[in-house]
Amino acid sequence: MFLVLAISAASADAAHAVWSGLVIAENVPQPTPIPPELTKLEQTLKELFGYNQFELIGQSVKTLKTGEEDWLANSKYFGLHVDARGENDAGYTLNLKLYKEKDVLLETDANLSKSSPLVIKGPQVGSGQLLLVLVVKDDEGAHRRRRVEPANPITAGWHRLRRAIHRILP
């Protein structure tokens, strides 16, 4: 039974992907539609930064299986290196490095939550602004599986028990 629980837990944990994007925000007379990856954040981005166009210049989607993968989202001059350093109750612990060619412009460590996107305001680029966006998404395949198979109460209970024990014994 514990083997089944462990397998269920592992498959549930592996059902996430991190989308990371390099975005140039700009004010232009004829803005192009926002990329579909940012649709949910459109209003928030407009309110926060005051720009009317958000263009993707680089992106990457990484499905996390162990929570300790690393990957790169690149544009011609910028690179965002993401180093996942494990999963926790809140999401994933990440080390982020923004490169301008070979120079590190910015480095940060963050706990990226599954329910809370991260937006980083980068340097001014021309008349626009470089933004870095990271979002944890449900893996497509896992999402379909979940629709077909309702949540297993035993697995859910196991996750809660695990979280409770982690809270007591961090």
Added chain:
Amino acid sequence: MKTFEEKWTAWLDGQLSGKELAEFEASLPDLAAAQAEKRDAQKLGAFLKDQLGALTLSNEEFFSHQIHDRIARDSADRDRPRSSWWTIPRLVWSGATALALFVITTVVLMSQHPSGEQSEYLTQILNSRVDPAANPNATIYIFESKNENKVTVLWTEGLQTLPADYAAK
């Protein structure tokens, strides 16, 4: 019809008489030796009587009671089952209590977060740094958006401005 041994024993004990005594003594091959043996046997009998009479118990009832009591105690010890804390009723109660605790804990844990509820955790910035040589006036702020997206924002100010060419894909 008595055997020779029976007659011999009766003769030694002096229980033969009359015709039977005369016939038995006549049948003996050596009467003198038999008489000597009879005397010895009688002496031995008298000696044993004297000795056994001296060992007669004066408190035989008490002695008998002690033996009966000891036998009763030994029997009771043998018949009594070996005692242990884990008796059957205690095992049953312990099992039921453990099961009840498990059920209560599970119910409490499952009721804390209804199934399908989204995590309330926000993204946390643990630390951030910019290259101070290239961006000496850079400052960093962290805040969260107030709307439903719960976006965590790392806001930098004072980074070196780059030419528009850097916006290339």
